[in-house]
Amino acid sequence: xxxxxxxxxxxxxxxxxKRLDVSMAGLLREAARxxxxxxxxxxxxxxxxxxxxxxxxxxxxxxxxxxxxxxxxAAGKPIMRVHTAGSxxxxxxxxxxxxxxxxxxxxxxxxxxEKQSESNATWGLTVSGPFTTSLVVGAGGYFAPxxxxxxxxxxxxxxxxxxxxxxxxxxxxxxxxxxLRIPGISREMVESTPMLWEPIRYLETCPSSDGACAMVLxxxxxxKKAPNKPAWVHGTAMRSEPIFFAGRDTVNPQGGKDAAAxxxxxxGIADPRRELDxxxxxxxxxxxxxxxxxxxxxxxxGEGWKLxxxxxxxxxxxIPWNASGGVLSSNPIGASGMIRFAEAALQVRGLxxxxxxxxxxxxxGHAYGGGAQFFAMWVVGSDKP
Amino acid sequence: MSREIAVVSxxxxxxxxxxxxxxxxxxxxxxxTEIKERTGQKRFGFTCSGSNDYLAGAPxxxxxxxxxxxxxxxISESHVEMDAAWAxxxxxxxxxxxxxxxxxxxxFGKSSQGVQREIATAQLDPYHLAPLGVDQxxxxxxQARAYLDRAGVKExxxxxxxxxxxxxxxxxxxxxxxxxxxxxxxxxxxxLRPYDIAPITDGAAAIVLAAGDKxxxxxxRPAWIRGIDHRSDPHSPGARDLSRSExxxxxxxxxxxxxxxxxxxxxxxxxxxxxxxxxxxxxxxxAVNPSGGPLSANPVMATxxxxxxxxxxxxxxxxxxxxxGHATAGPCLQQNLVCVLSGEK
Numbered sequence: 001x002x003x004x005x006x007x008x009x010x011x012x013x014x015x016x017x018k019r020l021d022v023s024m025a026g027l028l029r030e031a032a033r034x035x036x037x038x039x040x041x042x043x044x045x046x047x048x049x050x051x052x053x054x055x056x057x058x059x060x061x062x063x064x065x066x067x068x069x070x071x072x073x074a075a076g077k078p079i080m081r082v083h084t085a086g087s088x089x090x091x092x093x094x095x096x097x098x099x100x101x102x103x104x105x106x107x108x109x110x111x112x113x114e115k116q117s118e119s120n121a122t123w124g125l126t127v128s129g130p131f132t133t134s135l136v137v138g139a140g141g142y143f144a145p146x147x148x149x150x151x152x153x154x155x156x157x158x159x160x161x162x163x164x165x166x167x168x169x170x171x172x173x174x175x176x177x178x179x180l181r182i183p184g185i186s187r188e189m190v191e192s193t194p195m196l197w198e199p200i201r202y203l204e205t206c207p208s209s210d211g212a213c214a215m216v217l218x219x220x221x222x223x224k225k226a227p228n229k230p231a232w233v234h235g236t237a238m239r240s241e242p243i244f245f246a247g248r249d250t251v252n253p254q255g256g257k258d259a260a261a262x263x264x265x266x267x268g269i270a271d272p273r274r275e276l277d278x279x280x281x282x283x284x285x286x287x288x289x290x291x292x293x294x295x296x297x298x299x300x301x302g303e304g305w306k307l308x309x310x311x312x313x314x315x316x317x318x319i320p321w322n323a324s325g326g327v328l329s330s331n332p333i334g335a336s337g338m339i340r341f342a343e344a345a346l347q348v349r350g351l352x353x354x355x356x357x358x359x360x361x362x363x364x365g366h367a368y369g370g371g372a373q374f375f376a377m378w379v380v381g382s383d384k385p
Numbered sequence: 386m387s388r389e390i391a392v393v394s395x396x397x398x399x400x401x402x403x404x405x406x407x408x409x410x411x412x413x414x415x416x417x418t419e420i421k422e423r424t425g426q427k428r429f430g431f432t433c434s435g436s437n438d439y440l441a442g443a444p445x446x447x448x449x450x451x452x453x454x455x456x457x458x459x460i461s462e463s464h465v466e467m468d469a470a471w472a473x474x475x476x477x478x479x480x481x482x483x484x485x486x487x488x489x490x491x492x493f494g495k496s497s498q499g500v501q502r503e504i505a506t507a508q509l510d511p512y513h514l515a516p517l518g519v520d521q522x523x524x525x526x527x528q529a530r531a532y533l534d535r536a537g538v539k540e541x542x543x544x545x546x547x548x549x550x551x552x553x554x555x556x557x558x559x560x561x562x563x564x565x566x567x568x569x570x571x572x573x574x575x576x577l578r579p580y581d582i583a584p585i586t587d588g589a590a591a592i593v594l595a596a597g598d599k600x601x602x603x604x605x606r607p608a609w610i611r612g613i614d615h616r617s618d619p620h621s622p623g624a625r626d627l628s629r630s631e632x633x634x635x636x637x638x639x640x641x642x643x644x645x646x647x648x649x650x651x652x653x654x655x656x657x658x659x660x661x662x663x664x665x666x667x668x669x670x671x672a673v674n675p676s677g678g679p680l681s682a683n684p685v686m687a688t689x690x691x692x693x694x695x696x697x698x699x700x701x702x703x704x705x706x707x708x709x710g711h712a713t714a715g716p717c718l719q720q721n722l723v724c725v726l727s728g729e730k
Contacts, residue, residue, distance in 0.1 A: 001484075002481065002482025002483070054444075055438055055444035055445060056438055056439065056507075057438060057439075057443075059511070060507065060511065061508070061515075062437065062438075062439045062504070062505075062507040062508040063437065063467065063714070063715070065617075065720075066508050066509075066617075066620050066714065066715035066716065066719050066720065067508070067511065067514075067620050069617040069618070069620050069719070069720075070620050070621060074617050075617060075618060075619045076616060076617070076618075076631070076632065076635060077617060078614070078615045079617045079720070080465060080467060080471050080474070080475070080615070081466050082464070082465055082466075082475075083447070084447075084462075084464050085445060091463055095463065095475055095478075098475075098478045098482065098483075099478055102478045102479075102481030102482040103387070103481065103482070104478055104481065125444060237461070238461050238462060239459040239460065240451060240456050240459060240461075240462035241451070241456050241457060241459040242451045242457060243448055243449075245457070253459075255459035258458070259459075262461075370445065370448050371448075373451075374462075
């Protein structure tokens with residue numbers, strides 16, 4: 001795993017449908033400055049910048065690291081841009097951590113974002129190459145059949161998705177940055193919203209958000225000077241698999257299982273449900289909570305929905321998932337993975353505010369993307385490994 | 386962290402100046418097969434690629450490329466929306482600290498599918514620069530003019546760069562074989578004439594990196610990475626001295642550019658080679674772009690990686706002991722990466 005890597009600063013913007021008050025650079029700077037403030041650093045202290053976002057077609061700016069270099073204080077410094085589909089926020093954090101773990105830099109600023117209001121994400125996802133057929137469905141239409149397959153396989157009752165939609169929005173009410181903070185959110189309210197892609201109802205999907213999330217990652221020496229308590233990286237993993245081939249299990253993908261096994265091995269975790277205190281997991285459609293509970297080894301196959309139904313993943317359950325409100329409450333696509341990673345760090349630093357899980361010492365951050373084929377994960381802890 | 390890491394294998398397509406009817410995946414698949422055969426490796430500890438959605442005009446161009454890699458069982462993999470030289474940088478960092486000893490890096494691009502100089506406009510500051518519609522060649526011409534005015538260099542000197550590059554390209558079976566530059570050609574955008582501009586090219590390239598003894602096992606003469614660094618300049622053309630490349634100078638200094646025998650420079654315009662020579666302190670004793678360089682083949686998103694591969698190949702074949710590969714990104718040489726390689730000490 002190389003040298004120790006600490007998270008010494010976290011910054012987020014408010015997540016909203018349209019952030020018309022800031023340019024793209026302004027949006028990134030808002031998150032970055034909050035992360036720098038948390039770390040007690042200025043732009044000058046940063047050695048390198050690593051940024052990430054989902055496809056450039058979402059904003060219509062190609063390879064935006066060139067344009068953003070000035071605003072992010074990167075003149076004379078290294079700046080690079082990661083793109084691994086929806087998992088990109090997580091992958092970006094892992095690339096930044098890698099620079100510290102490899103001993104290349106001491107202080108790395110990493111930022112992920114999406115400004116969805118600048119363009120149309122469903123259009124951006126729908127354009128296809130000259131030799132392929134467009135599905136013209138966006139993400140919801142793509143994932144709905146996988147959810148139906150999960151329901152058939154596991155025998156899960158229809159209301160499980162509703163429970164997740166309510167739980168994550170209740171958590172979001174305690175998170176000042178969350179996009180969807182719906183007073184009085186209830187099962188009846190979710191069930192009264194239109195069916196978009198059967199079985200996914202309107203309130204069982206993530207919103208389209210503008211927003212950015214930033215972190216300052218530091219070497220052990222640099223972390224000693226941090227004014228606030230750091231979180232420490234206990235393990236990182238990425239896995240990818242091809243999108244279409246006969247025999248691929250799209251409901252419980254091998255790539256997710258392998259990445260989880262790898263990151264748990266690095267962190268010395270044998271039983272994630274018992275040994276982790278909180279998890280921030282990429283759940284853009286409500287049903288992905290029970291699906292990922294199984295994929296990430298929190299329970300056996302076919303048991304995920306029972307865990308959700310029992311309340312184990314609620315704030316007062318034994319393994320809270322998405323205390324921040326998760327992707328269901330805020331979804332600036334390219335940033336959504338990094339928000340999971342950053343919220344995991346905030347939890348083990350004890351700085352998660354009203355949605356803090358008491359005494360959290362180890363947390364999982366998770367992101368996935370493409371056709372549930374790209375996975376990025378890290379485990380962070382309050383103790384130096 | 387200190388671990389010796391080397392380029393142990395390099396392959397590239399026979400680049401074409403027009404669409405050869407292959408998809409990106411079809412272009413890549415034989416190349417990945419070739420590098421797996423050459424190294425005898427079926428799986429790699431890490432895989433990283435560089436590509437650009439705007440070339441294909443569709444999102445996620447790297448997703449279908451996974452089919453060429455054969456990512457099953459699932460692989461540890463990442464992607465940069467940058468020239469694949471930066472993918473190589475990411476893989477190098479991973480090898481520094483990871484529990485792995487090999488990495489596969491590849492890049493691909495088909496610039497024949499669109500109008501490259503107009504597509505590049507989409508990379509500019511979306512609020513202040515892109516709306517003006519200034520294209521890549523016009524911006525390059527601004528830089529060329531700034532350099533000619535400062536350095537007292539003449540347009541004939543630019544043509545000499547094109548002539549040398551095109552002649553060298555004739556000895557490279559993978560490059561386009563372009564005619565000797567015609568001094569009578571009209572300007573494209575003054576002071577640049579068509580031969581000053583890298584050709585539209587489709588192509589791909591792949592490199593395998595390996596650490597320590599694994600590198601010695603896979604390659605008779607590994608090209609060890611002695612220094613690699615990348616830097617950015619401000620984006621706005623008005624915020625920097627266009628006649629110089631400060632970011633290339635810093636990257637060259639950090640990577641140890643002094644005293645190389647061969648330099649493969651990612652100069653997509655003739656004047657860029659001259660600016661880079663100055664920034665990197667490359668003198669007459671150094672052979673520049675013996676492959677023909679980007680002026681003989683410019684498969685965008687692989688061009689920078691190919692520079693590192695071509696430089697490493699001079700170590701592999703024993704014709705040089707210390708070489709340099711350079712990559713650039715952004716308008717007017719905004720970002721620069723320098724990789725210095727050498728044989729065994």
